[in-house]
Amino acid sequence: MEKILEVLFSGASIGAIYALIALGFVLIFKSTGILNFAQGELCMIGAFICYQFATLLNIPYILSFLIAIALGALLGSLIDLLFFRRLVGEPIYSTIMVTVGLGSILTCFSGLIWGHDVYALRSPFMNKTVSAGGMIFSQASLYTIGISILLFALFILFFNRSLLGVALKGTAEDSDTAGLMGINVKKMHMIIWAIGSTVAVVAGVFLAEQSFVQTSMSHTGIKAMSAAILGGMESLPGAIIGGFIVGIVESFAANYLSGLEMAGFHFGDIKDVVAFAIMIIVLMIRPHGIFGKEEVKRV
Amino acid sequence: MSGSYKVSYKEDMAIFQNLWVKVWLIIFIILAVFSPILLNRYQLSILNEMGIATIGALGLNLLIGYTGQLSLGHGAFLAIGAYTSALLTGKLGIPFFLSLPLSGLMASLLGLVVGIPSLRLKGLYLALGTLAFAFIVEYILFHWDLTQGDLGMAVKRIGIGDYVIRSQRQYFYLIMAFATFAVICTKNLDRSKIGRSFKAIRDRDIAAEAMGIPLAKYKVMAFGISAFYGGVAGCLMAHYNRWIVPGSFDISLSIAYIAMIIIGGLGTVLGSVLGAILITGVPHGIVYVVDLLKGDYPALSGFIIDFKLGIFGLIIVLTLLFEPKGLFGVYQRTKVYFKTWPFKY
Amino acid sequence: MKTRTTILSLLVGTFLLFSMSSAWAAEVRGVTDTEVKIALLVDFSGPGKFAGPPISMGVKTYVDYVNAQGPIHGRKIKLIxxxxxxLPNTTLAAAKKVIFKDEIFAIGFNLGSSGSSAIIPLCEENKxxxxxxxxxxxFYSPGNKWVFVPYSTQYNMASRAVDYILSQNRKARMGIIYQDDDFGRDGLNGARDAAKFHGTKLVKAAPYxxxxxxxxxxxxxxxEANVDYILCWTYIPQTASILKETKMMGWDVTLIGNNTTAYRLMFPIAKQLAEGYLAVTPFAPWEDVSPKVKDIIRKYSDFPVVDKAPFPAPMFLASWVYFAAxxxxxxxxxxxxxPETLIKGIESINQLKMDGMCPDMSFGPKRHVGYFSSRVLRADTKNMRFHEVAPIADPKAPQD
Structure with a gap:
């Protein structure tokens, strides 16, 4: 029982990160119709920025986190301005491929600036634990889960209650009509890119908190995509729940199935394919995910 | 478009549409025949890589450019072809000229399986499905005893009876023959009912269905044919390099292939060829430039090496932003420019 | 119809040329009267980028030193x-370039194991x-005529680790966490075979x-398996992560890892947790390297600070061993x-002295590996360095 709880907890702590990244996917996809394959790279850049300030320049952790968020938002809006403003309405392959290309450019730049080694982020939660009921939890994981849940609540409030949030939602629903209603669609897209890249930065810092900073962190992005698919690409709560589900399933698979050998086939670290297996199963059975609506096309 | 008007079906269907095409073709054949004598082994090895890439790129273009189904897993089909042929020739002793079509068929079979979800999935969902498929194929190659893990396995030489292909020159003729054959096949496919159906599906699938094109059949068929080309390219690659590792067929290979057809020009045969040549050539070009600069400007050459990883990304982004039709579009524009000169259009 | 005949005749011409193609061989590639070209293939642009600068600097230093001692049989070494x-694809392209374009004589060092195996046929073909x-x-068992390994493999090191654990505690329960690729699996096999040899077994193996x-x-x-020792066939980040997890579980277990973790980078990453971490490596810790070697580096390398070793010293030195062989x-x-006499030459190396930097090397016609032995180091976080706790020794279990 204790083990199950521990596995659940470690699954949830990585799941919260998937959920944050998936949230970024969904936000950007819903409003601009672009699936941002560079989300994982944005997350890596965010972690590196935080590392730059917190570890290299010795600025207090909270402050460097905030600087990373601000710079992340700036980067997001810059990306929209430079690339995607020109690509609205282009066929889907070209937008996807631009984000893929962008991802490799970002990796390359972070390699140029920070190098390809592994670095540790200096943070107040580093290697600290809390024990409760005979179990030990890492502070970094607790902090990740707590802050993420807070953020999710804030987001849902923001999109339902604030004027800007409603305008963003309207743009996502139908950008042409929103434009006619006097909403500045271009500005909305830019804000969405800023928000999308901000959540990626937050996810990156949390990931670095639980492990390390390195360029290969960006692979988490692709796994988070299966969370977005599971939740249905169009739904914010879907992305959040999908993220947690993928994290927890992964954690259980890693704890109970890894290392098996069967008839010349080594299961190895099964954790890594679980996300993709989930993705394929969802796409086969229910392509619009748990919360997505089936699209009806009129000719 | 100005200049070329076709007044009969026969003209429209002709494979060599005018005199110039024939002239270019003859120049190409002469070059192909004599280049092994003029070029050294290094240059020939680059041409061989380009030839193999051309076959793979043609296949991917049939899927993405003609049918409009985005696939991020083309590398997986190359892997399947490569491993099938390696196992068939290595373990069962089947000759190369049998294992080549068999590896294509094997890839095609799996392509059909991946193609089935494409009936329900569109656009980005399909892209993600193929991506997940590619990761799972890589995982299996990594963990199956038969494929011998990430250190890979040796592949036999190509041989017909006692005649064994060894030198780059021999490989060049063989690969060029296959590449030319693939180009002709694609060109014919393009002109046939199948090609036209593919294009109709790409432009508007619902409308295509309304006009009597069975969507399911052609969508799955596109996957099958594209995977066949991929499998053949993978098989040639395996026998050319004579050692295969799963790491050669990762996501970066799929992206390189997509880069080829985007830069070359989607939905055109010439585009696939040009793109394959360019993208395969770029890394070699970088090596050449770095060598040139190494002596005098070590810092600059170091910077170029640093940026190597991002160069494909940069090429893809710049092409899509500024020249979405790719090299084929550039070629077309130049052609029109000279045809209508001195007028603007 | 006319075009068709033209094409046909051209195809026939192609076939004639095809059958005419012949091999040419004259002098030895890469060797002149005054020079011999040796290639160093190392990563400057891929995921192993961090290894590029120290390795190339190390080899440059060593080759400068060798050339300064005078030419070998009238020839100087030229490094390419x-x-x-x-990665495999990029390694293949690089190997083709150095063999076909730069026309090197031999590849003295190639970083990356799957890349190395991908270029073996090319090397065989071109001698x-x-x-x-x-x-x-x-790479050495069954091995290949053209491949030499002047370094302990992960198999050897894992066997040595098991020997060490059992020498400390005959009844120790051992588990292994290994990277799920050739690197980690080689360690797994080594540990498994050694445990079997000693009449015990690994209680648990967990891949990642x-x-x-x-x-x-x-x-x-x-x-859960309640092990006393964890063998870590992992790289530095994963090792640090394992240290972190054991600390968080409040679990006092001894970790023993491989050569890739036995250097300074361990300390800034794992911080205090690294205390007492053991690592198996053929190389002496940088601080214990003989003054002779340090003098060579001071003299021939443009590297600024030698004593502090801000670079990953083992990589810098490991590359020497290859070129020494x-x-x-x-x-x-x-x-x-x-190429044939070079193979004979390397095979006749017997007890090549390495000044205590690493084990002495011996090769033979049936033995294409320099040594199997390695030592055990222990991390000391206070002084940010490793100390030797068990000397160089061959693993007890058979290694080929």
């Missing part, structure tokens, strides 16, 4: 450094002696995929330097 991007770094047991940084499932598996082989081959 090429970026191989560590290039290849020394792969990051080697695996498969390269690049994973959350090691909690693996550590939890180890804890290669150059000794060229010396033994004599004036008539061909």
């Amino acid at each position: 450094i090429e970026d191989n991007g560590i 290039v002696v290849l020394m792969p770094h990051g080697a695996n047991k498969r 995929k390269m690049g994973t940084i959350d090691m909690s499932p693996q550590v939890r598996m180890m804890k 290669m150059i000794e082989g060229i010396k033994n081959a004599g004036r008539n330097l061909t």
Whole structure:
């Protein structure tokens, strides 16, 4: 029982990160119709920025986190301005491929600036634990889960209650009509890119908190995509729940199935394919995910 | 478009549409025949890589450019072809000229399986499905005893009876023959009912269905044919390099292939060829430039090496932003420019 | 119809040329009267980028030193450094370039094991002696005529680790966390075979995929199996992550890892947790390297601070060993330097002295590996260095 709880907890702590990244996917996809394959790279850049300030320049952790968020938002809006403003309405392959290309450019730049080694982020939660009921939890994981849940609540409030949030939602629903209603669609897209890249930065810092900073962190992005698919690409709560589900399933698979050998086939670290297996199963059975609506096309 | 008007079906269907095409073709054949004598082994090895890439790129273009189904897993089909042929020739002793079509068929079979979800999935969902498929194929190659893990396995030489292909020159003729054959096949496919159906599906699938094109059949068929080309390219690659590792067929290979057809020009045969040549050539070009600069400007050459990883990304982004039709579009524009000169259009 | 005949005749012409193609062979590639070209393939652009600068600097220093001692049989060593991007495809392209374009004589060092195995056929075909770094047991057993491994493989080191654990505690329960690729699996096989040899077994083996940084499932598996020692066939980030997890579980277990973790980078990453961490490596800790070697570095390297070793010292030195073997082989081959005589030359190396930096090297016609032995180091976080706790020794279990 204790083990199950521990596995659940470690699954949830990585799941919260998937959920944050998936949230970024969904936000950007819903409003601009672009699936941002560079989300994982944005997350890596965010972690590196935080590392730059917190570890290299010795600025207090909270402050460097905030600087990373601000710079992340700036980067997001810059990306929209430079690339995607020109690509609205282009066929889907070209937008996807631009984000893929962008991802490799970002990796390359972070390699140029920070190098390809592994670095540790200096943070107040580093290697600290809390024990409760005979179990030990890492502070970094607790902090990740707590802050993420807070953020999710804030987001849902923001999109339902604030004027800007409603305008963003309207743009996502139908950008042409929103434009006619006097909403500045271009500005909305830019804000969405800023928000999308901000959540990626937050996810990156949390990931670095639980492990390390390195360029290969960006692979988490692709796994988070299966969370977005599971939740249905169009739904914010879907992305959040999908993220947690993928994290927890992964954690259980890693704890109970890894290392098996069967008839010349080594299961190895099964954790890594679980996300993709989930993705394929969802796409086969229910392509619009748990919360997505089936699209009806009129000719 | 100005200049070329076709007044009969026969003209429209002709494979060599005018005199110039024939002239270019003859120049190409002469070059192909004599280049092994003029070029050294290094240059020939680059041409061989380009030839193999051309076959793979043609296949991917049939899927993405003609049918409009985005696939991020083309590398997986190359892997399947490569491993099938390696196992068939290595373990069962089947000759190369049998294992080549068999590896294509094997890839095609799996392509059909991946193609089935494409009936329900569109656009980005399909892209993600193929991506997940590619990761799972890589995982299996990594963990199956038969494929011998990430250190890979040796592949036999190509041989017909006692005649064994060894030198780059021999490989060049063989690969060029296959590449030319693939180009002709694609060109014919393009002109046939199948090609036209593919294009109709790409432009508007619902409308295509309304006009009597069975969507399911052609969508799955596109996957099958594209995977066949991929499998053949993978098989040639395996026998050319004579050692295969799963790491050669990762996501970066799929992206390189997509880069080829985007830069070359989607939905055109010439585009696939040009793109394959360019993208395969770029890394070699970088090596050449770095060598040139190494002596005098070590810092600059170091910077170029640093940026190597991002160069494909940069090429893809710049092409899509500024020249979405790719090299084929550039070629077309130049052609029109000279045809209508001195007028603007 | 006319075009068709033209095409047909051209095709026939092609076929004639095809059958005419003949091999040409004259002098030995890469060897002149005054010079011999040796290639160094190392990563400057791929995921192994961090290894590029120290390795190329190390080899440059060593080759400068050798050339300063005078030419070998009238020939100086010319080093060709090429970026191989560590991945199989990029390594293949780099190897083709150095063999076909730069026309090198041999590849003295190639970083990356799957890349190394991908270029073996090319090397065989063109008679290039290849020394792969990051080697695996498969490179010397069954081995290949053209491949030499002047370094302990992960198989050897894992066997040595098991020997060490059992010498400390005959009844120790051992578990292994390994990277799920040739690197980790070679360690797994080594540890398994050694445990079997000693009449015991590994209680648990937990794989992880390269690049994973959350090691909690693996550590939890180890804890459930209640092991006394965890063998870590992992790289630095994963090792640090394992240390972190065991600390968080409040579990006092001894970790023993491989050569890739036995250097300074461990300390800034794992911080205090590294205390008491053991690592098996053939190389002496940088602080214990003989003054002679340090003098060479001071004299021939443009590297600023030698004593502080801000670079990953083992990599800097490891690359020397390859070139030491290669150059000794060229010396033994004599004036008539061909690929075949080079092979004979390397095979006749016997007890090549390495000044205590690493074990002395011996090769033979049936033995294409320099040594099997390694030592055990212990991390000291206070002084940010490793200390030797068990000397160089061969693993007890048979290694080939």
